[in-house]
Amino acid sequence: MTTTVLLVDDHPVVRSGLRSVLDTDTLKVVGEAATGEEAIALAAHLHPDVVLCDLRLGAGIDGIRTTAALRALDPAPAVLILTTFDRDAEILGAIEAGAAGYLLKDVAPEVIIDGIRRAHAGETILSPDLAARVLKGMRNPLPKLTEREIEVLRLMATGAANREIARSLFVTEATVKSHIAHIFTKLDVDSRSRAIHVAQQVGLL
Amino acid sequence: MTTTVLLVDDHPVVRSGLRSVLDTDTLKVVGEAATGEEAIALAAHLHPDVVLCDLRLGAGIDGIRTTAALRALDPAPAVLILTTFDRDAEILGAIEAGAAGYLLKDVAPEVIIDGIRRAHAGETILSPDLAARVLKGMRNPLPKLTEREIEVLRLMATGAANREIARSLFVTEATVKSHIAHIFTKLDVDSRSRAIHVAQQVGLL
DNA sequence: GCGGGTCTCATCCTTTCGGCTGAGACCCAC
DNA sequence: GTGGGTCTCAGCCGAAAGGATGAGACCCGC
Numbered sequence: 001m002t003t004t005v006l007l008v009d010d011h012p013v014v015r016s017g018l019r020s021v022l023d024t025d026t027l028k029v030v031g032e033a034a035t036g037e038e039a040i041a042l043a044a045h046l047h048p049d050v051v052l053c054d055l056r057l058g059a060g061i062d063g064i065r066t067t068a069a070l071r072a073l074d075p076a077p078a079v080l081i082l083t084t085f086d087r088d089a090e091i092l093g094a095i096e097a098g099a100a101g102y103l104l105k106d107v108a109p110e111v112i113i114d115g116i117r118r119a120h121a122g123e124t125i126l127s128p129d130l131a132a133r134v135l136k137g138m139r140n141p142l143p144k145l146t147e148r149e150i151e152v153l154r155l156m157a158t159g160a161a162n163r164e165i166a167r168s169l170f171v172t173e174a175t176v177k178s179h180i181a182h183i184f185t186k187l188d189v190d191s192r193s194r195a196i197h198v199a200q201q202v203g204l205l
Numbered sequence: 206m207t208t209t210v211l212l213v214d215d216h217p218v219v220r221s222g223l224r225s226v227l228d229t230d231t232l233k234v235v236g237e238a239a240t241g242e243e244a245i246a247l248a249a250h251l252h253p254d255v256v257l258c259d260l261r262l263g264a265g266i267d268g269i270r271t272t273a274a275l276r277a278l279d280p281a282p283a284v285l286i287l288t289t290f291d292r293d294a295e296i297l298g299a300i301e302a303g304a305a306g307y308l309l310k311d312v313a314p315e316v317i318i319d320g321i322r323r324a325h326a327g328e329t330i331l332s333p334d335l336a337a338r339v340l341k342g343m344r345n346p347l348p349k350l351t352e353r354e355i356e357v358l359r360l361m362a363t364g365a366a367n368r369e370i371a372r373s374l375f376v377t378e379a380t381v382k383s384h385i386a387h388i389f390t391k392l393d394v395d396s397r398s399r400a401i402h403v404a405q406q407v408g409l410l
Numbered sequence: 411g412c413g414g415g416t417c418t419c420a421t422c423c424t425t426t427c428g429g430c431t432g433a434g435a436c437c438c439a440c
Numbered sequence: 441g442t443g444g445g446t447c448t449c450a451g452c453c454g455a456a457a458g459g460a461t462g463a464g465a466c467c468c469g470c
Binding site (some may be wrong): 279366367368382384389395396397 | 444456457459460
């Protein structure tokens, strides 16, 4: 029995590579998509067993949203995330969205093939080095910032001073300081540059 | 007459994709390398016409150093950089190291093929959107920081306070402030968070 | 040997940042 | 309707950051 696969990646070269690597007697690549929108449309028609999806998809919707939409289909394909980077927030987001697993792009082709087969079987797949961090993330959940706090954080990350942030958001400096104090508490830091650093580390920015 | 190509990328999948896309009647992929070291050794034996090289090569030496080493070979292959991101500092570094050009990975296969042919012919290849920024970079050269200043900048980017930086580098806080003042002048900023921001923008970090 | 760049350190001063505390307004859920 | 979360704002205070200026030590190249 062959497993049908839909490829989603914005790089034509990567799609070609995956196709040449994956097309075996037990796996069949039934389609390719360059964007999330395309992937959802194709999956609805092709009913692939597994969708192999990049997290970064250029201009359109990202891999996490795509995953969520794919999992809402009936029948829902298993979604295996294949990506270059390993930003904690994105890992968790993808898992929460219903991804069966997560592989880094630098793994050997056999690992990808095995991952697809196991995803189709309903198993969960995580790169060994990622599994540990994901679990750590579970134990130590990501701090939840409010939208306003994220706004302030983003401006902070561009190097804006409190006064500039205040002007950008049409509030007083006191308000900005209040938001920043909350951000510091949630991120467990005590300076703006450290806040920016940990935010980037965990993928909040 | 066929052009011989050596592929350098740390992702097996990307290499497969490039191979399947590039192997035509006028192009011949004569080898693959996963690291810069491997690429240099292979190129010395295979004498490819063109080396298609990723900038990010995992743990070992990066694409810029690899390019420089490849260009020092005799005969020197043309080096075409193929990468996902477009950090200004890396573009300039690769060009300075002797790369014939620079393509983003999301271009169509035909563009890559054309790029290889033109690189072999001695032409310079730049993605259209990159060319403008490279030229802009030429007009507005990257600020040159000293090694010590880079050290301070890196520590600053982790959120370290002046006192912590001083302790890390075994100097006084006054010295750190002096370095930081110089960094600010060179980057034309007036706060540490803005310094971090522009440093990341231009690829200094 | 002398200028120039780098690294080191210092003092003085102003501005900004961050901690603390408190509080009113709004909205939503229980 | 009460409690909790969010967003807004305020004042006070100490600590940190940043600007200005100067200077000694070292190394390298002309």
